[in-house]
Amino acid sequence: MIKKLSFLLVVLFLCVAGTYFYVQSEVNSYLAQPLKIEEPQIVTIQSGTSLNRAMSMLVEKNWIETTPFTSLIHRLHPELAGLKAGTFQLTPDMTLNQALNLVISGKEHQFAITFVEGSRFSEWRDILTNNPYLKHTLDGVSEKEIAQKLGIERDKLEGLFLAETYHFTHGASDLDILKRAHVKLNDILTTEWDKRQTGLPLKSSYEALILASIIEKETAVEDERTQISSVFVNRLNKRMRLQTDPTVIYGMGENYDGNIRKKDLKAPTPYNTYVISGLPPTPIAMAGPASINAALNPDQSSYLYFVASGNGGHVFSKTLAEHNRAVRAYLKQIRNQ
Structure with a gap:
């Protein structure tokens, strides 16, 4: 009797153990299944x-089997x-087990939003509004009200943010991005202002920012910036008008259709x-x-003029x-193209 009972217990144990290992194997295989996605998913x-x-x-998204x-x-x-x-990003190379461990780790996906140098605040607002992962708090809010929310004592926010790529997690707000961009701009502007050349015709770091924005719109050629700056600084020192087209375009607002006419230069x-x-x-613009x-370290030059060369850069004249002559050469080159 005892032997029979012992045998039954052994059989029962083996059945239970076998069932456990079978279930364990099935669960592990299930966790090892690759996600059924062909591109990253949020x-x-x-x-x-x-x-x-x-x-x-x-399962509802058909990313795993049931x-x-x-x-x-x-x-x-x-x-x-x-x-x-x-909010997490799952990738096609992940297994279910890896996906679950990602969520357990709490390492949320970092979204990115990029603003290019030379862009305007109106363009920034469009980019922020169209980003689906930001919390939108500024819809219908005026520029002056946004400035107040940011603690900026100005009515216009043009140029007061640093254009670059900002990373954020889901739930960050559009205002959060602007705060970060304004702080980064101020950090750079303060540092550059403190080590500026002496004798510049600029009364404040804000005026330096104005000049920097004009330089930003005038050239994308890196090694020309200080030359462009020298032209404007020289003209300011001589009390000559800057006569720069990007400022005319900005002043025209929505009336600008891609062309500047003589009447626009006089408006x-x-x-x-x-x-x-x-x-x-x-x-x-955003510089x-x-x-x-x-803007704060122009070349030491005697240049007072510049015009496009037709090859991506500019020709500088004293x-x-x-x-x-440089203008005539440029126009001839354009006609011959």
Whole structure:
């Protein structure tokens, strides 16, 4: 009797053990399945989401297969139950187990938003509005009100942010991005202003920013920036009008159709440097670090004029006669193209 009972217990143990190892094997195989996605996918896990609910979400999206053993996963792998809330990026090379461990790690996906140098604040607003991963708090808010929210004591925000790529996690707001961009701009501007050349015709770092924005719009050639700067600094020192087309375009606003006509050069706007003396009242674009540096460290030159060379750069001149010859050469080159 005892032998029979012992035999039955052994058989029962083997059955239980066999069942356990079978279930364990099935669960492990299930966790090892690759995600059925062909490109990176974004998934958001809300606070309090259980492992079973997260698995159901993936099944509903057809990213994984279903299994009758789903409810046992948290028992056999309790370490997978500690899901973190957040937004995560799943990639095609991931297995289900790797995806779950990513969520457990709490390493949220870093989204990126890029602003290019020379862009305007109106363009920034469009980029922010069209980003689906930002929290939008500025829709319908005026520029002056945005300035107040940022603690900026100006009505216009043109030029007051540093154009570059900013990374953020899901739920960051459009205002958060602007705060970061304004702080970074101020850090660079303060550093450059403190080590500026002496004797510049600039009364404040804000005027330096205005000049930098003009330089930004005049050239994309890196080694020309300090030459362009020297022309404007020389003209300011001689009380000559800057006569720079980008300021005219900015002052024209929505009336600009891609062409500047003679009447536009004579139209009185606060930004038309063919009409006004000195700098315009605000920057005309977002300047990058190189243009800020150039505005505060111009070349020592006698140049007073420049015109496009037709080859991507500019021809610099010291006299009006030289400049007129360079203009004629440029126009001839354009006609021959």
